[in-house]
Amino acid sequence: MIGFLIFWPLVASLALFALRPQNAKELAFVASLVELVASLLAIVLIDHSGAVQLIITTPWIASLGVDFYVGIDGISLLLVLLTTTLVPLIILSSYGQPVQQPHIFYGLILFMQMALVGVFTARDGFLFYVFWEMALIPIYFISLIWGGADRARITLKFFIYTLAGSLFMLVGLIYLYLHTPGVHTFNIHALYQAGHSMSAPKQGLVFWMFFVAFAIKMPVFPFHTWQPDTYTVAPTQGTMLLSGIMLKMGIYGLIRWLIPVVPIGVASWAFTAIVLSVIGIVYASCLAIIQVDFKRLIAYSSIAHVGLISAGAMTLSKIGMQGAVIQMVSHGLIVFALFYIIDIITERTKTRTLSELGGIRQAAPLLTTVFMVVTLGSVALPFTSGFVGEFLLINSLVKYKVILGAMAGLTTILGAVYMFRTFQRTMLGESNSLTQVFADLTVREKVILYPVVALIVLIGVYPAPLLGLSELAVNNVLTIASQVTGPMK
């Protein structure tokens, strides 16, 4: 099952590269739909006991102790579902504009999907690392070949920045590997033992080697400098992949490969990491307020939201981790919708500058409504998916330290400032020459946006199934972590 989920997009992407079909975009869409159906089957196939299921283990590089070892639990499943849901929508969202060399473009998207599913299901440290790196290559080329102005410099910065992080993770991983008992292996259980057997300073060392990689990917302040440029310069689909799915790799890594592996190291540095995240929340929110470019504004808002997620997860509490998992899904959906709305507006008015927009509501009431719902989700109003996650996250932070919780709570207030201002400046007010003639949502755009909006509301109104899916898996992670640190809050 997971074998199919990983290798089907790979096969599809290689087929696109090799055969160069004329109708690459249709084929890619069909392939991603097949993947979606398969991942929905996975929900039925696993029971929700929190245990790791649908396991595949085959030796891969025997002499190094590397196995092809994948499995899925509630946390992995939610992220795999997020990936398989967003990828078809991302592919569909690109139909508005013609794409040069479509077979390569869509092939790269599918290749990326393979790597992402691999990251979210790998249970062998080496395999995780390989998938992690594999995810970087397609997104680099997508941004480089189809990106905007000055893309060569910006994407290279992005590439080197993220590669720097992951190479340090590699060093950390090897370091852990060499501490595994008996015959060295990268098996996640052996890495748990290795991490748990280390002294506190050593765990701290490993913590930083991993955390830098994850913090760059998310990104957490002060490792965020690549992000606004890259999000702005990448083509819309690239930005969606980066913000919707790829940054979740960092948070997922935090939950799966850091907290349970070196719990003492995490516990002793958690305060620092949370403070950095909270600084990021306030800092990025303030910067978002003054942005004039719509896309850049959402890029900064993404830093703020992710900062909250990482802060909540680092409280090492159950509600914090639950909130992180839920918010990853919610943020993925919302940010995808936001970037798509930007894409729609840009396609019609040829501008992303907020001051040049306004009054779109008169011509496009449907788009306005959709944007409103997404905005509400983004500022975490009750009955939207954003509320559930942010409530849990802020709650966990307040329990951790009231002052940090209060600071992090600013994200909703500041978020409301920049999101509502943006809404006002694009949708409301007098329409101008650019926005006077503005076609409302087409059928294709409705097909993309309506399900996402429906999900945002549905999760907000009835989050229990999602929470139930991840709850026991989160418990397991905390149980493993608490074997050495004692019971956690």
Next chain:
Amino acid sequence: MNALYVICGLGVASLVAELLHLKKWLIPFLVLGIAAAIVVGVRGWNTNVSYFHGMVVMDNIAIAFSALICVIAFFWFWMANNYFHKETHVTDQAALILFVIVGGMVLTSFNNMAMLFLGIEILSLSLYVLAGSRKESLLSNEAAFKYFLMGSFATGFLLMGIALVYGATGFFHLDKIAGYIQAHSAGLPGFFYAGVLLIVVGMAFKVSAVPFHFWAPDVYEGSPTLITALMSTVVKVAAFAAFFRLLAYCFPQVHSSVHLALLVITVVTLVVANVTAVYQINVKRMLAYSSVGHAGYILLALVAGGRGLGNAIFYYLAAYSAATLTAFCVLDLIEQQYASASVDSFNGLFKKSPFFALAGFLGKYMVFAIAINQGYLNLVILGVVTSLIGVFYYFRVIVAMYFKEPPSGTLTLSFSTKVLLAVLLVLSLGMGIFPNLVLVF
């Protein structure tokens, strides 16, 4: 050993072919012969036979590295098909290249300092001529001259070192020297260590480690591109096999005395090569510095030593060679097209003939793992930083390929070249996905 005879025979045969007017069939014949040599060589696996009073030992390490050299040669002749079509001195050149391979194979299997010297000389003398084989080109002449001067200088160091070690121990055989060192570890004279150091310096010249690398960029740039490809693959593999054999079999006991020198060489090699490569505009020079940089990573493993060293070096060299051959194959095509090897020539290559460049990440992983295992965390972090610099200059070429507007004119690939590129890419990928196939020891 039989593989060595086969290659020697091929060398002689290609000289005879000139007399018998068989030039047309020469290259296919040589390719088949090399394939036969690989098969013959690998059949000796696990037999561990020694020849000539133990001067040559065909142990698994020798067989594996010899086979690697032959495989590279196989692909090289495939790649060089066009080159030989244009050259007038086909047979002489083919013979010289075969003797380079012979020298390389001797370097993988020597068990005697005299054989080490012989191997290096067989390899180098042929290369000096090959580097200058484009007689009308000033750069090519310069390359040959520089290579010859520096090479003989290095050989001088090596010989002096061998002499000093012989003076101290009374032996030329590696195992006997090692035995003597073990027995008299306390009472070795000072000049013995000087000798070991001189040998290390001589070898460092051959693998072009900093600060003995000055010949590499000029020689790489001046020599015909395909000869450069040969230098940066076959010669590199042979030199590192020899270096590895020396350190692992002959001087494991005095490792500590050479250790500091090697450590310094490794650090400066990693830093200088990778930083200098950033500033190159000529891709051949960039590849020269990059190959010096790769020497640094392999040295990192050599310095660290320990279990799994042979595997790591072998894997690294195999992955490196596959990637390097691919790079030079493309470079050669570009040069034929635009008569220049500057980064600008790569502009828009993607638009005309898309291909993906892949590097052997696993090789680096194994080198790092060995170094961390032996406690060289700082060195590994340095290695990580220099890898990032490496990414920077490789990506400049990639960016040019994908991003910039192509100059006019189209690049036509022959069918054979397409197949070759595909095979090399599959090999690189295959080594990445199924490393067990290459981890032989």
